[in-house]
Amino acid sequence: MATQGERRAETRQRLLDAAAELFAERGVEGSSVDAIAERAERTSGAIYDHFEGKEGVLFALLEGWVDDVAVAIGAELATATSLDERLATIWRNVSDPPTGDGRWIALEHELWSYAARNADARDHLARRYRAAWDGVDEAFAGWDDPRVPSAVGPALIGLLLGLEMMRRVDPNAVTDDMAIAALRGVVIATTTGVHA
């Protein structure tokens, strides 16, 4: 038989996967603890043992999951050279992510809604976004004019989220070319100077 550690690790992963699916499908509040456990082929007792309830599962997801995408983008970015290549890389990873088959935006939305009324979750989310902003700032620092205090991070991350939201409403309304053009516009506008 498997060792206890392996056993526990597998149960944990099963619960996380099941929760990610259900949260994306039905929302956090729409997913019962029992439903998560059932999809993971475990019982609610396991959830209360591993995490401390539904909220704990959410936080665990929050910790581990988006980091993966950030890492993936970071790795790919190193190989890109031109601005448009970089933007295309970012956009591709957002619009067609390597893992989670598009569930991420629904999950991200859930986290947002949840964070809007939960201080702990809000802190988590804020930290994550600030880290993302810094990453973007660093990636584009000095691309055009390094003297200007960078404001590209929030604008670019915001545009990415907004574009993906619009794409969910109508996939045809957001073409790759259009997205990259918009991203380029934002990068240039927020790095070459703040205003007239």
Next chain:
Amino acid sequence: MATQGERRAETRQRLLDAAAELFAERGVEGSSVDAIAERAERTSGAIYDHFEGKEGVLFALLEGWVDDVAVAIGAELATATSLDERLATIWRNVSDPPTGDGRWIALEHELWSYAARNADARDHLARRYRAAWDGVDEAFAGWDDPRVPSAVGPALIGLLLGLEMMRRVDPNAVTDDMAIAALRGVVIATTTGVHA
């Protein structure tokens, strides 16, 4: 005493206001019918008489509410002349709307999450966004190059939503100047031509 029509109209408005507050505070699923009724100083019976349950309240909010902002922006836009003036007008109405004191983004988020798992709500939302896109397209049509099929609508609306989301995480991260610069970048990038 007030006429029956007036009485009914006031109850309806009370219920809508209470629901908008609660949905923004606790989410749609987190707000019980009784809680909505209680905040409106009515009972759940009134809700089932006016609308046909919680979902009906949501749809009623969806119908009547965002239109107001669109109308307000439309009216103000008529007086603006330069591109930056127009963008400033739009951004001001988004970041500091005339009604609802900033609840709108939370409510919008709720609608999104809800629409993600409800076909009817999804249709509502899609129609609204398409109307918004068309409005933007019309407002900026021919600003630079009328021959290009317009794609500014989804990009600009998306950026507005994304910027507001970032601003909720950290108000200082999104200055007005930065927002307008980003908006200008997107407008120019998506109207002057699609790509290289």
Next chain:
DNA sequence: CGACTTAGATAGGAAGCGCTATGTTTCCTG
């Protein structure tokens, strides 16, 4: 191999949910 620990199952309680059926009050109409 026996003592102990750990992982997770099981069962159930208390509370909250949406919704309906029925009751009461208020207004309108003839």
Next chain:
DNA sequence: CAGGAAACATAGCGCTTCCTATCTAAGTCG
């Protein structure tokens, strides 16, 4: 002013929810 309809209140049914207390089987270690 009587009768009816409209507007909302009340009470409660049936179901689901989260969570805890308790128990069992599997693994670990001296």
